[in-house]
Amino acid sequence: MGITFGDNQYGKVECRLVRVDRDVDGTPGRNAIKDITVTTTLAGDFDATHLHGDNTGLLPTDSHKNAAHAFAKNGIGEIEDFGLRLARYFVDSIDTVKRARIRLEEHHWDRVNEHAFVRSGRETRTATITYDGTTAWAVSGIRDLALFQTAGSQFHSFLQDEYTLLGETGDRTYATLVKASWRHNHIQDGHDWATAYRQASDSLIDTFCTIRSQSTQQVLYTMGHTLLDTCPTLAEVRLHMPNLHHLHIDLSPFGMDNHEEVLYPSDRPYGLMEGTVLRDDAPAPGLAWW
Known part of the structure; x- marks a missing residue:
């Protein structure tokens, strides 16, 4: 009886990230914050890594985290849009990646003044974006x-x-x-x-x-x-x-x-x-x- 390697995936879990937007709405000194947790999951042609220890097609999970940080430099916006940008980057730019799934949570802060905030006790907004190079799916939610x-x-x-x-x-x-x-x-x-x-x-x-x-x-x-x-x-x-x-x-x-x-x-x-x-x-x- 033979043994076959089945479905697999890997990624970076719960990358915390806060983006500060300066001078929002054109108002000097008025800031806004976006506080999110990002989890990346990639699937694709990674048999060589698992079976032979060949890492030439494997993007390190540390690079997943760094990509999320770099993409945040241009703003996060709605978490679904941010997840779509990340997912498309991984699949469209890396040959061995055939599917990317990005899970996001948004943590709310309530404004006190122009540059001070208090963490809200509200619910957490969630989103999961999946992209396979052709089709993208979006699941939004709340927890x-x-x-x-x-x-x-x-x-x-x-x-x-x-x-x-x-x-x-x-x-x-x-x-x-x-x-x-x-x-x-x-x-x-x-x-x-x-x-x-x-x-x-x-x-x-x-x-x-x-x-x-x-x-x-x-x-x-x-x-x-x-x-x-x-x-x-x-x-x-x-x-x-x-x-x-x-x-x-x-x-x-x-x-x-x-x-x-x-x-x-x-x-x-x-x-x-x-x-x-x-x-x-x-x-x-x-x-x-x-």
């Missing part, structure tokens, strides 16, 4: 989106077996930490990524805040369905939603009632719901999710 309902959520009429202890409820607190990724139908130069991101994140938040929840599964599907309705250029959305429990604390030993006012946020174990909502006529994802 660490913390959402909380203090009322308006139910969970009842569920299946019960001999081990079921959970009681039914017609009103409960409900919290989650959303990770969502949405695949774009087509990529065109000049695409307004910032507006698309705001529309998508606003849709997710608005749906969560207004739905009368029967279960996390129902919320997940409704958020995905509404997002696709709101953003016609998206092909599908994938959602990862833990159910972050906030447990009742018994205050009766202190002679106090607790009407779900004082809660204990339990970090584990937790329920986890995941799902994909997609259009029936969505184009095939290709390498977008690989």
Whole structure:
């Protein structure tokens, strides 16, 4: 029986990078910052390196990091555009590279004055760009989106077996930490990524805040369905939603009632719901999710 070397890839993981833009909007002394994490992943003709130790076709991962730094000199802009520029550079400039995947995270800072900022506790914006020399795919997203309902959520009429202890409820607190990724139908130069991101994140938040929840599964599907309705250029959305429990604390030993006012946020174990909502006529994802 023979042995064959299979799929492989390599890259530089979590390159931290801050770009300061000086005198933005033509205002002297007014600066802006872009804080991102970049991960590069290259695939291609690297058999000789693995099988024979021949590194002549292998670009060092340190060069991946340096390329990201050098590309940032001309500005980052929207992270999807930055990822496209990097991916195209690796594939179009290096013969042994057949596919590049660039994963990006953007970390938000809120402006205090013209040149001072405070790190925001907001969610993290994400993007994954894949390019194979002919086609480019873009998956944008969001993670660490913390959402909380203090009322308006139910969970009842569920299946019960001999081990079921959970009681039914017609009103409960409900919290989650959303990770969502949405695949774009087509990529065109000049695409307004910032507006698309705001529309998508606003849709997710608005749906969560207004739905009368029967279960996390129902919320997940409704958020995905509404997002696709709101953003016609998206092909599908994938959602990862833990159910972050906030447990009742018994205050009766202190002679106090607790009407779900004082809660204990339990970090584990937790329920986890995941799902994909997609259009029936969505184009095939290709390498977008690989």
